[in-house]
Amino acid sequence: MQSIRKKLIQAFSESNGEFLSGQALAEIAGCSRTAIWKHIEELRKEGFKLEAVRKKGYRIIDTPDSVTENKIRLGLNTKTLGQVIHYEESVPSTQKIAHDLAGSGAVEGTLVIADEQTAGRGRLMREWHSSSGNGIWMSLIMKPHLPPQKAPQFTLITAVAVVQAIEDVTGLQPQIKWPNDILIDGKKVTGILTELQAESDKINSIIIGIGMNVNHSIDHFPDEIRQIATSLSIEKGTRISRSKLVQTVLEKMESLYSLYMKEGFIPIKLLWESYAVSIGKRIRARTINGTIEGTALGITEEGVLKIEDGEGTIHRIYSADIEV
Ligand code: BT5
Structure with a gap:
């Protein structure tokens, strides 16, 4: 059938x-x-x-204003990403479903997408607000033949794909805040959550969760994020096709992924830096080991953030929340 x-x-x-x-x-x-x-x-x-x-x-x-399997497939221009699509109206988290599928033999590029998440999550199990019908809540399963240390680079590859897709579909010019936030005018429009199923020396699957606020009005956001969140439609002033955005993210991701597998991280790093909001600026990085303040110098060839503090010491940051 x-x-x-x-x-x-x-x-x-x-x-x-x-x-x-x-x-x-x-x-x-x-x-x-x-x-x-x-x-x-x-x-x-x-x-x-x-x-x-x-x-x-x-x-x-x-066509309907939806993100069903049929709607995403109609006009999708990819070879592998999104060739298998699991759509659900409402789920606790697409990330959880993608993890289960990845563990039971899902092919690379399998996409899980829902209209609503009732328990969407960010990093460190933080809540991700995913109201019904106005956002893109999706998880993509990738299976690169790479060691697990490379996995964080996928957050950066995805960030570039999302920025390019938003630019193409809406004409807006988002920026990336290391490592996983996409901002417009300083407000968060997209968050990325990269998770891993791996052995000590090889990746089995990378599960890339992408949450994009698309057709939200400000009332759709709960009080606690109203000051920090925005949507594409708030910024653009018109409704935006979610399915077109999903297709474009998948298309951009497919071509960046192929570039990365052929030429490594350097070309991605250059693109990433051209969209980054914090490079050259004073920032504060809150890590689990304390807070570091200094100037963001850029990212290394592994995708690690470098910050130079007041004494001239260069810190390499693997994971943190950044205040610009
Ligand atoms: C993230 O975490 O930004 C990653 C978000 C990933 C969500 C996707 S949706 C599909 C897939 N399924 C899931 O269950 N998750 C993934 P983090 O950097 O930890 O940011 C979380 C913080 O962002 C929260 O503590 C809030 O302050 C803020 N936040 C929550 N919901 C938001 C929203 N819709 N828009 C903007 N900010 C939000």
Whole structure:
């Protein structure tokens, strides 16, 4: 069933709004015309508007404002990332589902996405506010053949992919605050959570959680984050297609990941630094071992933040919360 739907969506993606006959669809999907008709009805129930014209066939004329599997697949231009999609309306956390899937043989690029999270989380088990229908709450499973020490670089690769996607889709110009915050005008619009399933010398899976505030108005945020959070729609003043953003994040991520696997971290580092908010500025880094104040010099070739304090000592920061 599922593979027929996949082929159908793929055919509509490639048809660029042209009609596809029932016969052509049946041939592409390898099933009967009755089966095609049933799938078309399912798509209609999901909110897709399909025009049916005698002797011409079907074409999609409108799509729902959703992040369902079908909606993300329609027009997705990737080879591996997002080729398997698990969509749920409401889950405690996409991260938890992705961990379970990764542990039971999920392929690289598997995407878990939900309309709502009831127990979304950030680093150190902090709460991640994930209200229904207006954000992107997703976890991506990656399986690079690399040692576990490389995993933090994936936070930085993802940050670059998210910034590029936001720029492409909205024209806004976000900045990155090391290691995992994407900001617009100093307010957080996206958080990234990179987690690992690994053995001592090799990564089994990296689970990359991405939380993006997209169509929130300020009232959607609870009091405690109203001063520090924003959404793309608040910044842009219009609604933004969540599915288009998901597709673009996956596309950017796929090309940055391939660049990284071919050429290493240096090209990513250069891109990352061009979007970073804190480089050259005085910052305060709160780590589990205490607070360090100084000038942010940049990141190392491993993605570690370097801070020079008042005495000229250079500190290497592996994990911290940064105040700019
Ligand atoms: C993060 O943690 O920024 C990582 C957030 C990752 C969320 C994604 S959503 C999909 C996947 N499934 C999950 O359960 N998680 C991932 P951290 O740097 O620790 O920031 C957490 C802090 O951000 C909180 O303590 C709040 O201050 C603030 N915060 C919470 N919700 C927010 C929101 N929606 N927008 C902006 N800031 C928020």
